[in-house]
Amino acid sequence: MTLKTSPISSNPHLSADFGIMIDLSSYPDGVFDPMQMSDQSFAELEKLLYTHSLVLWRGVKLTPAQQLRLTKLFDQASNSYGHGTETSGLQSKSILHPDLKTLPEHPQVQLIGNGQVTDEAVAPGLKPLPVLKHPHHKTFHKSVISDEDEEKGYTRFYRWHIDAALYGLNPPKVTTLQALRVPAGPPQICRYDDGTGDELTVPLGTTAFVSGQKMFEILPPELKSLAVRTKVQYSPHPYVWMSEAKAKPNGLGIECEGKELPRDKLPPYEESKIKTFPVLWKNPVTGLLHLEVHPCGAEKLIIEPIPHHTKASRNPQALYPDGATVSDLEVVREILYKLQRPGISPAYVYAHDWKENDLCLFHNHGVLHSVVGAFKPDQHRAFWQCNIAASDEPVGPDSADVKRYS
Structure with missing residues (x-):
């Protein structure tokens, strides 16, 4: 059929x-x-x-x-x-x-x-x-x-x-x-x-x-480089964690006002159940990469360095070329916003x-x-x-x- x-x-x-x-x-x-x-x-x-x-x-x-x-x-x-x-x-x-x-x-x-x-x-x-x-x-x-x-x-x-x-x-x-x-x-x-x-x-x-896929495709090279090397760590019980926070006017993420609940105010959680996912997810049929991040629940970014074999030809505007762990929530949200807003x-x-x-x-x-x-x-x-x-x-x-x- x-x-x-x-x-x-x-x-x-x-x-x-x-x-x-x-x-x-x-x-x-x-x-x-x-x-x-x-x-x-x-x-x-x-x-x-x-x-x-x-x-x-x-x-x-x-x-x-x-x-x-x-x-x-x-x-x-x-x-x-x-x-x-x-x-x-x-x-x-x-x-x-x-x-x-x-x-x-x-x-x-x-x-x-x-x-x-x-x-x-x-x-x-x-x-x-x-x-x-x-x-x-x-x-x-x-x-x-x-x-x-x-x-x-x-x-x-x-x-x-x-x-x-x-x-x-x-x-x-x-x-x-x-x-x-x-x-x-x-x-x-x-x-x-x-x-x-x-x-x-x-x-x-x-x-x-x-x-x-389109969200990733339209990014400039320096943001594509960042996206392909980055993973997102989400808060435990993120929908409770963000329950007193407020969103941006276009609905793309949370305003930084310090209103997220501290860990001791969350339901009991296990470190092993905290989720970390790549920014880009590979399509099982097309092989294309899709930029898939829930910006409201993101708490930390883990950025891998640019691989050694590509450093000689890397974009001089590359961001975090040596990798980084970004735990400042305001910076986390700024980076994700740059990746997703376009x-x-x-x-x-x-x-x-x-x-x-x-x-x-x-x-x-x-x-x-x-x-x-x-x-x-x-x-x-x-x-x-x-x-x-x-x-x-x-x-x-x-x-x-x-x-x-x-």
Whole structure:
């Protein structure tokens, strides 16, 4: 079976192959059922995902079990929800805590959205039916858009991130999002408010995606050299650690105000579970490098020196040519911002226009994404989100990559 596909975006600034839509006529009777997927069909889907980073189906209605099956096909050795099942009372301080409702029969599937759920089919097993809360930048950003401007339709990116616990568990390879209820409304204008004047017109309640491969590709040589040699160490329990801190106005990282929780105020942690990942993650199909960092949770950078055999021809503007461990949080954030900010410029953002019964599968090791926008209390939105912690760590650059970019 050959899948019938079409591009999801005509934006010339995105990677030429970013995003693909699969036509339901590709399947028997026009029905996509992950439970019935053959090995050959999955191999074709897997190649599509890792080539295009994001796969979309329209007009799909999966059960939670089917959505979990689709997600798990990409990593059958794992079964744990991507953020685990922390039971410490201190985890209630996590910035993720208010936004997720776990489906009891399928704890890897989370109900997210906005407003009062009135349909049991949206929230199976949840009693009473919950009120959902769409993340709003006013709860997380240091500066906020005025009420007057919000009424005019201005909004912000909430938080640029990869789906990952960043402590104890490995980042999920993929995430699936299924749109169950999508409210209608006019577009909004997403303001960066970072001094650039950048703005982007977006559909109401969009999910914004950027390619980690493009984010790396557009960097100047000295920043590519730095990225290929750098690893990021994340804080233990990073979502609790950052719970009193505030984000930058474009959602790309945290403002340095000293509000991160000290270690003795965090839930108990083990040094062996603290995660350190490379800045660049290698795509298993294309071999390309994707810049994949969760800037909010980063605590330290470990920079390797430029290899001896490339020093004679190295760029005289090379940064940290002899390597370094950077533990000054302000410097850590400055470096990551220089690496990542170009890649979230408006030209490189794909803002998905959600329709009811959209199913989106994205390569979590290949993109960054952000919640965007604001809903009124009576605008009901409901999605199922599913990801599972990866059974292995992301693969970083190999020696040939380091030689090429150093």
